[in-house]
Each structure stands twice: as C-alpha cells, then as structure tokens.
Amino acid sequence: MAFDIAPYIDHTVLKPTTVDADIVRLCEEAKNNKFAAVCVPPYFINKAVSFLEGSSVKVTTVIGFPFGYSSTGSKLEEITQAIADGADELDIVHNMAALKIRDYNTLEEEMSQCVALAHSEGKVVKVIIESGVLTDAEVIHCCKLYASLNVDFVKTSTGYAETGATAHAVRLMRANLPVNIAIKASGGIRNFTFAKELIAAGATRLGCSAGMQILEESKMAE
Helix, strand or coil: CCCCCHHHEEEECCCCCCCHHHHHHHHHHHHHHCCCEEEECHHHHHHHHHHCCCCCCEEEEEECCCCCCCCHHHHHHHHHHHHHHCCCEEEEECCHHHHHCCCHHHHHHHHHHHHHHHHHCCCEEEEECCHHHCCHHHHHHHHHHHHHCCCCEEECCCCCCCCCCCHHHHHHHHHCCCCCCEEEEECCCCCHHHHHHHHHHCCCEEEECCHHHHHHHHHHCC
C-alpha cells in the first residue's frame, strides 16, 4: 500500500517572481490532493484564502522572510496584516543575527510577542531557525527556548540557506522538543525517498515546492 504523504505537505511557492497563475495552480493542486496547507507570500494570502474557501487546506504565509533580521515591530505588523488577510498559519523567521551573537534576550522577547499576537487570534506559529547555518548546540538552544514559549512548530529552514532540511537536524530537534511541539522540515525536499526519511526522523510537516512530484513518487512506491 502506498504511503499517504499528502497530509504532511505544505505545498509551497515563495519565489519573488510568483504570479497569480502560480497561486491558483498551487491551491488547486493542494485542494485536489488534500495537502495540509499551501505556503504563499504575504501578498497572495487573500487570493489563496478565497480559492481554498470551504476546503480543509490551510493557508500559511511567512513573516520576517527570508533572513529574519527585521525588527520585532515590523514582524508584528506583518503578523497583524497576515491575520487580517485570513492566514491560518505563520512561519516566522527568528533573528539569526541575534542568535549568532548570543543575544538570547532579543530572541525571547521577539518571539514571545509574536506568539502572543498570533495565538490571541487562534493562529498556528512555526518558528524557522535555519538549522543549516547553526551548530548543534545552537539548534538545541533554539528548541529549548521556543518550547518554553509554546510555539506550535519548530521549522528547519527557509530554503534560502546553502543547507536546507537534513534528517540529522530533524532528529536533533525531535530529541530536544517536547512531544506537543511539532517539526516542519523544509528546504531541498525534492523526492519521496528524502521526504519519507525526514518523516521517519520526526517531521510532521514538509514544506516543499516539489509536492506534486513527491506525491506521484509516493503512489509508485510499495
């Protein structure tokens, strides 16, 4: 029996040259195949919400994307607008610059405000830590910090770093997060074999632009 990978997939298009037709196709594919969510640029939230009305597919967008070093105030404004536009889930890039200089107070204050605002409106928060540019010790620190702030997911990557999702990073995250906090792997997930490896490591969501290819490969696998 084929492995049902569709409920794991956040069907994604985040390239800066995205046009309306890309969003329509993305949403149509997600709806027809019962993917977990679509992940779209903030500019296209309204269109995705409208197209997916009445379906089970969630609308996800990104905040502070892709580098995370924008101010806390600007991230809060982005969250406010995304909520107003109808987004269900928010993938928020944390401040990697602050992490690298061990300014942990900024990380905590920023994400606590972001989580409080999103959760006050019933929205799901996925914090993107960009695991590919972090040491294992930094990944572990992020897991412990963001677990204490009750985020819903910790997410590996934006897809913009040289290294995206890895099974090692997902296993490390799973070992250092409580069971109630999920993991989204993203970045460089282009085939079913790798997708299934990440799920086995502990990922419960997969952010990928190759969702249709992965789905077709899953149907052919035993």
